[in-house]
Amino acid sequence: MDRKLKYINFFTVLSRWVFFGSLIGIVVGSFTAFLLETNDFLGEIREESGWLIFFLPLAGVVVGYIYMKFGKVFLNNTLHDAAELNNLVIEGVHGKKKVLLRMGPIVYLGTFITILFGGSTGREGAAIQMGGSVAQAVNMFFRKNKEDTKILVMSGISAGFGAAFGAPITGAVFGMEMAALGKMKFEALVPCLAASFTGHYITTSALGVEHVEFIIQTLPEASLVTFTKVILAAVIFSILSISYCQLRHGIQNLSEKIFKKNHIKRAFIGGVIIVVLTLIVGSQDYNGRGLEMLEQSFKEDVPPFAFLAKLVFTAITLGTGFVGGEAIPLFFMGATLGNTLHDFMNLPISFLAALGMIAAFSAGTNTPIAAFLLAIEMFDGKGAEYFFVACLVSYIFSGHHGLWPSQKIYQPKSSLYKIPNGDTIEEVEKKKKSRDS
Structure with missing residues (x-):
């Protein structure tokens, strides 16, 4: 009987994570398709209208205003700032801060403005941040605990990356690998895999988005x-x-x-x-x-x-x-x-x-x-x-x-680096500067 209960519990948990990952993938894949198609459209407009570059400073005023007016939220006496971009998503994985629901729409709008007026940037960061926002929305709706929240945010990252690049296997691993050096939370593998593949197929198969292809013409001889x-x-x-x-x-x-x-x-x-x-x-x-x-x-x-x-x-x-x-x-x-x-x-x-x-x-x-x-x-x-x-x-x-x-x-890249475990890259940089000074 105990063995039967274990199997029931195992498949219940597995089904739950597949459900959550797939749900996040469907939503994020749809939003990512919109992001990719809109960015391509705005990029074409910019290329045909070179004069738009002269409005980039004013576009900067608009982007800055959006983030200062709508991007800052105080929760538990802690500032959660959407202007931290992917860093806020990473801190959401670590449980230090909360990914804001408004972060996705804000970064989409900011990215569209930046692309249209000639800022030099990409677009996958917006997909990852939208993934974090969608994951947070799912978390709030289903009232998940703190540990599950971290896994859901990882799944959002995976969905955004897999959909944005047309690389679902990479997306699944990227969601687990992005937050920390030297450690991957394999407990998140199932929802990350489900989110990444679902996001990818929603973007490409369901909505018909085509990704840019790069071809290696010739390989060197192995020696x-x-x-x-x-x-x-x-x-x-x-x-x-x-x-x-x-x-x-x-x-x-x-x-x-x-x-x-x-x-x-x-x-x-x-x-x-x-x-x-x-x-x-x-x-x-x-x-x-x-x-x-x-x-x-x-x-x-x-x-x-x-x-x-x-x-x-x-x-x-x-x-x-x-x-x-x-x-x-x-x-x-x-x-x-x-x-x-x-x-x-x-x-x-x-x-x-x-x-x-x-x-x-x-x-x-x-x-x-x-x-x-x-x-x-x-x-x-x-x-x-x-x-x-x-x-x-x-x-x-x-x-x-x-x-x-x-x-x-979590662990230094090599024994050649004398870095304490548990520090962030930012903390390592600050310690290095203080030693040098």
Whole structure:
């Protein structure tokens, strides 16, 4: 009888998590389809209307006002600020803060405005934050406990990522791997898997959204020399990722200090700087998502310093208070740097562009397993051995830096790093600065 009760309990719990994951996936997949289609539409309008870039500072005022007016909520004497973006979602997983229900709609509106007027950003961050908001709504409706809330938020992350990138396997793991370094909560695997696959199929099969495809034309011959080059390239891509993360957070900290966290002033000045840089460059290739040059980097030469221009444009855009995703800009930086390196490394151009995309993503997000799975799904398993090595190397060499300061370090990446367990990336950075000073 006890065994029968155990089986009943097991299948009851399993069914409950499949239900919750699928429910979140349906809602998030639908919203993500709307996000992707709308962003594509607004991106086309911006490309056809170059004059819109001159209204970016005013767009910054609107985005700043939205976040200052509607993005801040005090709960239990703690500020929950939607302007923390993915960091608030991560803190929701850790149980430190609550993902706001209004966060999803706010970030969607902010992302649309940023894309339309030429801010340099992506869109997957909005999908992840909408996933967190939907998960919070499900949690409130069904009155789940604190531990279940964490799992639901992870499921929301998985649904948003799987739907946004058309990579459901990656999405399932990303939801568990994003919040912390050195630890994954496998208890969340079933709802994350259900949420990611459901979100993906709702977006693609049900609503007909097509994702951009990147094709590796040629793979290098496997040899010791080739793997040595891959390792060297991965180190370079990790340095690229560190440079972006440090500049982006440095600009954010400086602008918040100067303008006393007034998002309106920060975004207005950021918009002015982007307009000036756009005029200096003489092109809008580095505004918006930059998908055209990203695709070009797999086929033919792009400007040799395109990766640096995108790094600066995106760091200023997001560092001064505009919103959007950072994965696609990282893809752009990594792919265009790989494109530049192919002349020096004597490796196929599409291969190095793909390697740069994935390695930069692995280093910036601190999610090497998800990054490797993303390479498998994006490139149909081609060059899996190279991507496995590149993901691990870039992850380790990037140190304890990353896109999201709220990521908790359960274990250091290597014994070479003397980092205490349990600190966040932000806490590690602060301790390092205090020691240096």
